[in-house]
Amino acid sequence: MIDTENVTCDTCTAPAGMTVDASDEASRNWPRVDIEANSYKADFPLFAARPEVVFLDSGATSQRPQCVLDAQADFYRTMNANPLRGLYSLSVEATQAIADVRAQIARFIGVVDEHGRARASEVVFCRNTSEALNIVAKCFAPTVLEPGDEVAITIMEHHSNLIPWQQVCAATGAKLVYLYPTKTGEFSDEEIAAKIGPRTKIVSAAHVSNVLGVENPIAKLAAAVHAQGGHMVVDAAQSIPHMPVDVQELGADFLAFSAHKVFGPMGVGVLWGRAELLDAAEPLLTGGEMIDSVTEQGAVWAPVPEKFEAGTQDAAGIYATGVALDYLERVGLAAVAEREAALTHYAMSRMVELPFVDIIGSIYWDRHHGPISFNVRGIHPHDVASIMDMDGVCIRAGHHCAQPLLTWLGVENLACCRMSLAFYNDKADIDRFIESLQHVWNVFNG
Amino acid sequence: MSLYSSTTFMEHNSHPDYKYEMDAPTHTHDGVNPSCGDELTLTLRVEDGVIEEAAFTGHGCAISQASADIMADLITGESVEEAKCLSRLFLAMIRGEELSEDDFEDLDEAAQLRDISHMPARVKCAELAWRTLDSMLAE
Numbered sequence: 324m325i326d327t328e329n330v331t332c333d334t335c336t337a338p339a340g341m342t343v344d345a346s347d348e349a350s351r352n353w354p355r356v357d358i359e360a361n362s363y364k365a366d367f368p369l370f371a372a373r374p375e376v377v378f379l380d381s382g383a384t385s386q387r388p389q390c391v392l393d394a395q396a397d398f399y400r401t402m403n404a405n406p407l408r409g410l411y412s413l414s415v416e417a418t419q420a421i422a423d424v425r426a427q428i429a430r431f432i433g434v435v436d437e438h439g440r441a442r443a444s445e446v447v448f449c450r451n452t453s454e455a456l457n458i459v460a461k462c463f464a465p466t467v468l469e470p471g472d473e474v475a476i477t478i479m480e481h482h483s484n485l486i487p488w489q490q491v492c493a494a495t496g497a498k499l500v501y502l503y504p505t506k507t508g509e510f511s512d513e514e515i516a517a518k519i520g521p522r523t524k525i526v527s528a529a530h531v532s533n534v535l536g537v538e539n540p541i542a543k544l545a546a547a548v549h550a551q552g553g554h555m556v557v558d559a560a561q562s563i564p565h566m567p568v569d570v571q572e573l574g575a576d577f578l579a580f581s582a583h584k585v586f587g588p589m590g591v592g593v594l595w596g597r598a599e600l601l602d603a604a605e606p607l608l609t610g611g612e613m614i615d616s617v618t619e620q621g622a623v624w625a626p627v628p629e630k631f632e633a634g635t636q637d638a639a640g641i642y643a644t645g646v647a648l649d650y651l652e653r654v655g656l657a658a659v660a661e662r663e664a665a666l667t668h669y670a671m672s673r674m675v676e677l678p679f680v681d682i683i684g685s686i687y688w689d690r691h692h693g694p695i696s697f698n699v700r701g702i703h704p705h706d707v708a709s710i711m712d713m714d715g716v717c718i719r720a721g722h723h724c725a726q727p728l729l730t731w732l733g734v735e736n737l738a739c740c741r742m743s744l745a746f747y748n749d750k751a752d753i754d755r756f757i758e759s760l761q762h763v764w765n766v767f768n769g
Numbered sequence: 770m771s772l773y774s775s776t777t778f779m780e781h782n783s784h785p786d787y788k789y790e791m792d793a794p795t796h797t798h799d800g801v802n803p804s805c806g807d808e809l810t811l812t813l814r815v816e817d818g819v820i821e822e823a824a825f826t827g828h829g830c831a832i833s834q835a836s837a838d839i840m841a842d843l844i845t846g847e848s849v850e851e852a853k854c855l856s857r858l859f860l861a862m863i864r865g866e867e868l869s870e871d872d873f874e875d876l877d878e879a880a881q882l883r884d885i886s887h888m889p890a891r892v893k894c895a896e897l898a899w900r901t902l903d904s905m906l907a908e
Contacts, residue, residue: 703805
């Protein structure tokens with residue numbers, strides 16, 4: 324149980340001196356999962372190759388299971404040909420492999436028609452979440468934004484869901500408006516009503532914050548922007564490894580994520596968008612494989628999704644992404660969420676026992692979906708991370724590509740530490756993390 | 770990484786001798802390391818081409834702070850030309866270039882930071898004070 328009796332911290336978004344009584348805590352039903360046992364670690368070859376490593380940076384990139392590594396190699400070994408181009412069966416097979424993953428992803432995120440059939444053509448492959456969000460901001464947004472219109476994002480956005488909106492607002496004369504959460508990390512109805520109004524054409528928000536770990540009320544934001552005739556863009560990079568993501572439940576019009584944060588390879592990103600919205604947008608990149616016809620002076624774009632997929636795609640990576648999502652479904656998103664909740668509960672209950680650790684964000688374990696950000700009093704986060712590295716503990720330190728958030732929170736040095744969990748972590752990882760935190764403190768306060 | 774376990778090094782971070790506002794500096798220069806958010810203002814009192822007094826203010830990680838304190842100690846009493854030479858040596862060491870035993874002797878306590886070349890993420894922290902000195906003296 325988290326004893327919040329004496330939790331006070333400078334940067335915590337919980338009100339200073341806030342206490343929680345035991346009954347409140349008990350009502351939160353922390354999951355009784357055996358986190359000492361770990362049947363998952365053996366699936367991930369990195370942990371065998373680097374037994375000294377305690378990996379608590381899955382928010383930056385996850386580790387990959389053997390089956391994903393094998394799939395990547397198998398593609399090149401047994402089905403390598405350039406998809407789309409060839410008329411021979413090998414190329415046709417490669418093309419089919421990509422088409423299958425496209426449909427699989429559509430089903431995975433709930434992009435299905437009323438008969439449950441995948442609307443695969445609405446799934447666009449790109450390199451990563453950043454590129455996906457750039458396509459939305461730079462190719463779609465100009466089709467709806469006029470001077471004086473507004474784009475609303477939250478203060479907790481990753482730079483990749485922030486800078487493209489700054490750019491498109493500057494280019495179109497629209498205004499970039501920020502939603503600020505309450506001190507407990509929630510967006511109040513008043514804030515939503517105040518920031519999403521008749522001028523709001525687009526709301527874009529992280530489903531889960533990469534710093535605070537909090538799940539944002541996407542469905543509520545979507546309802547608010549739809550009521551104004553606008554569109555909802557969801558950055559699902561940090562939610563997709565931790566919870567079921569369904570675009571219909573979320574009310575999303577666009578959704579972006581990266582394969583490498585969800586146990587797939589680096590270099591594959593996914594953008595889903597409603598067909599009519601993608602149809603209206605211009606392509607970000609032009610060139611090979613994205614046209615229907617080309618003349619000396621012009622070109623006709625291919626239909627979506629090819630329109631957005633200029634050049635040869637990372638076919639092996641896409642194939643391996645399909646295997647990664649299969650793997651995740653075998654583990655089961657419910658099991659993932661439950662185990663991560665138990666890990667988070669244990670980690671936070673140990674962290675609040677350390678009087679020199681300030682948690683940044685909610686002090687409630689059940690508000691964290693992967694990341695737990697913190698600072699060690701009087702010690703720069705980069706020193707913390709360097710010393711923890713000496714103990715083999717991998718955490719991230721810095722601004723986490725969220726400088727406006729850290730500025731708003733008033734975090735010293737515009738930097739903090741972040742540990743981020745995945746289901747392949749266990750109790751021993753957290754025990755070593757806590758020991759290492761104590762080590763950090765001792766180095767400076769020996 | 771032995772820097773954090775060196776008591777003398779950590780002492781420069783926790784009890785810096787040269788971290789204060791100088792009364793009448795002849796030279797003032799700001800340095801920033803955006804990756805860590807380290808900010809440093811370096812001040813010198815130079816008389817007849819000799820650095821009579823060096824001090825710094827600002828905030829940052831232990832490596833940037835200790836490195837600044839060690840540098841201030843090292844260049845106090847040196848000529849501007851010698852300080853430039855030390856700065857060249859230090860930056861070469863940080864980049865992992867080979868230095869002679871004499872060079873390391875000249876760098877004295879700053880030679881402790883030689884291992885930082887194996888921590889690429891922290892090189893900018895170690896360099897901050899020296900780069901600030903470098904651009905100050907180049908003006």
